[in-house]
Amino acid sequence: MAETQGTVRLAAVSDIHYGKTSQGSLQTLFAEIAESADILLLCGDLTDYGLPEEAEILAQDLAGFKLPIVGVLGNHDYEAGYVDDVKSILTEAGMTLLDGDTCEIKGVGFAGTKGFGGGFGRGTLGFWGEPAIKHFVQEALDEALKLESALARLRTETRIGVLHYAPVQGTVEGEPLEIFPWLGTSRLEEPFARYPVDAIFHGHAHNGRPEGRTIGGIPVYNVALSLLQKSYPEQPAFRILEVPVAQTRSV
Numbered sequence: 001m002a003e004t005q006g007t008v009r010l011a012a013v014s015d016i017h018y019g020k021t022s023q024g025s026l027q028t029l030f031a032e033i034a035e036s037a038d039i040l041l042l043c044g045d046l047t048d049y050g051l052p053e054e055a056e057i058l059a060q061d062l063a064g065f066k067l068p069i070v071g072v073l074g075n076h077d078y079e080a081g082y083v084d085d086v087k088s089i090l091t092e093a094g095m096t097l098l099d100g101d102t103c104e105i106k107g108v109g110f111a112g113t114k115g116f117g118g119g120f121g122r123g124t125l126g127f128w129g130e131p132a133i134k135h136f137v138q139e140a141l142d143e144a145l146k147l148e149s150a151l152a153r154l155r156t157e158t159r160i161g162v163l164h165y166a167p168v169q170g171t172v173e174g175e176p177l178e179i180f181p182w183l184g185t186s187r188l189e190e191p192f193a194r195y196p197v198d199a200i201f202h203g204h205a206h207n208g209r210p211e212g213r214t215i216g217g218i219p220v221y222n223v224a225l226s227l228l229q230k231s232y233p234e235q236p237a238f239r240i241l242e243v244p245v246a247q248t249r250s251v
Contacts, residue, residue: 008106008245010160011037011067013238014203015224017076018058019048030065032236039105040067042095043203043223044074044114044164052085059093068105069095072112074164074204098162100146102153107245111150112162115202116140118185120169125181144187151195158243161200161218163188170212171222172205189214198243210239 011033016026033040047054062069077086087097096103098112118125118140127137143165151161166172166184175183183205192200193216200214203224210231212220221239228237 006107006245007242008039008108008158009037010039010041010108010241010243011238012041012043012201012221012223012241013225013228014043014164014201014222015045015074015206015226016042016058017045017048017225018054018061020051020053020057022048022054022061023057024061027061029236029238030061033238034065034067036236036238036240037067039108040065040069041110041160041162041201041223042069042071043162043201044072045076045203046071046073046090047077047086050077050079050082050086052082052089055086055089059089062093062095065094070098070103070105070110070112070162071095072098072114072162072164074114098150100150102150104156107156107158108243109154109156109159110162111147111154111159111197113143113146113150115147115163115165115167115188116143116185117165117182118187119181120172120184120186123181124186140185140187144185144191147188148191148194151191151197154195158245159195159197160243161192161197163200163202164204166202166205166208166220166222167192167200168212168214168220170209171202171220172208174209175205175207183208192216192218199241201239
């Protein structure tokens with residue numbers, strides 16, 4: 001057996017916010033993705049209010065979609081308290097949802113979780129003070145630990161991180177400074193320093209920047225649908241990234 005280098009095309013988009021009247025609204029986009037990519041990443045806020053009927057509409061629009069789909073949920077998907085139902089509907093529709101989990105598709109390893117807020121750098125909220133503050137910080141710590149555990153289990157040469165909340169400040173800049181702590185946290189960046197990946201995708205910051213980097217130089221892509229529409233009006237609203245994969249063949 002000989003090993004050769006191939007490529008896999010990832011298409012990524014986030015914050016599609018499917019509502020009760022969204023039937024068919026992204027069919028053209030999904031068709032363009034199917035023509036352009038090998039795998040689709042959906043980085044959270046798949047529904048608008050986290051309602052099962054919204055998830056059902058999205059599942060119907062993806063019924064004829066042939067590519068593997070890897071995703072995470074976002075804060076909107078938790079809003080109505082039906083998150084288990086939303087997960088079940090989308091999983092039954094063929095989507096692989098990551099929540100501190102991993103999967104491998106076409107030689108690419110994916111690790112993902114929703115993430116949480118808390119701020120960046122010196123502005124990161126500390127575990128100190130009232131119980132409410134500690135509960136908030138603990139949620140971010142738990143998400144970061146889930147992410148790190150997933151990253152540690154990846155065994156592929158090519159690895160991708162999938163989040164909803166931002167792990168770096170660079171991709172939320174452009175949003176009001178006051179809401180930075182609600183858009184992500186540096187705690188999500190820390191696991192990637194110990195377990196590097198080839199790229200990180202997230203959403204959530206609709207008015208942020210489409211690209212950034214971790215301190216270690218890993219590219220970070222904000223793929224919120226509305227941001228991509230504003231940033232690249234001349235092209236379809238999804239990010240394409242080609243990644244190398246090792247392939248084996250008989251000789």
